[in-house]
Amino acid sequence: MTRAVLFDTETTGLDPLNGDRVIEVAAIELHNDLPTGKVFHTLIDPEREIPSDASRIHGITSADVAGKPKFAAIAADLLAFFGDAPLVAHNAAFDFGFLDAEFGRIGRPALDPARMIDTLALAKTRFPGMPNNLDALCRRFEIDLTARTTHNALLDCKLLADVYVELTGGRQRGFDLNADSAALALVEYRHDATRTPRRMAVNAAEAEAHAAFVAAIKAPVWQR
Template structure:
């Protein structure tokens, strides 16, 4: 099943080319576009001051980051976690720019832009002319924002994961088909809802079974009847 990584960064400012640095990285593993439960999260010593205007955004001060590892010390662990899979972020070019600047500074290969999946661009294509910030999308999809008082990277990842599910076509996890004891066929739908994963079993009636048989008769050598 497809694996991808949804991630976010917090920084000391807006431009890595003028000396701004990454101070926080959070990443969630997605399997089939849904969170697997595995994540990577680290605070980083930026080796410089944290401007007050940046602290107002993400809530971290220089004192909060003293004694934390430097980027070069966590780079290998981060690269191992993300592997070679697609990298999803909101306004992804911003995060890619910062991470590539840090990787270059550490003497490591930069992330290929071919791996980038930008949820902001997806949202703009789906909702042209409308606000498409993370906050705006959460409100549009009725996702709880009550814990988001600052731009914490791990929380933002968890919110973006819910947004990404909606942008990818809704909260249906998938469809499974099975035959229970006694030969009764069932369809199993898995949904992700705010309260968690919910499985709904549906047993087709005589009319649905007859329609299915008629459909199968029209197929050429269906594999499941071989």
């Protein structure tokens, strides 16, 4: 099966070059674009205050990350979870940029940009000119948003996993190949011997038109 990892970060701000840091990382393992249930998630001490403007977006305060591990302490486990799989994120350049800055601070190489799969780019291709943030995509695909009151990284990953499946056409909602035999029996065709077959009347013009249509078919299978 094809493995990928879908991930999200929450940060103290918008620009790692201005000293903003990662405060939360969440990642979900996918096989053939579907979640396996394996998850990586941690809050991180950013070694600086979290501005109130940022806290209003993701709901994480400086008190929430007090005593949490610093990025250097979780980097090896995060990279092990990533493995060599493609990395899926929404507006992926943002998350890659922040993680690369964190890796750079501890002397580790940046992530390979060739591994990046950006669901925002996929959404813009499919829905050009339309809102394509995570909330808008969830509403468009009828994915339940009631639990999303802030930008929690783990919840965002779970929602994005559903969005990604829809964007890639990996699953049809409600289509279950494992339906039990009793359910399948409900749709099984049964011949009703009590019914009287009814012949469909075809006039001469319809018969001629059908014959002409069939004659135009090149190498029909019934003549092989």
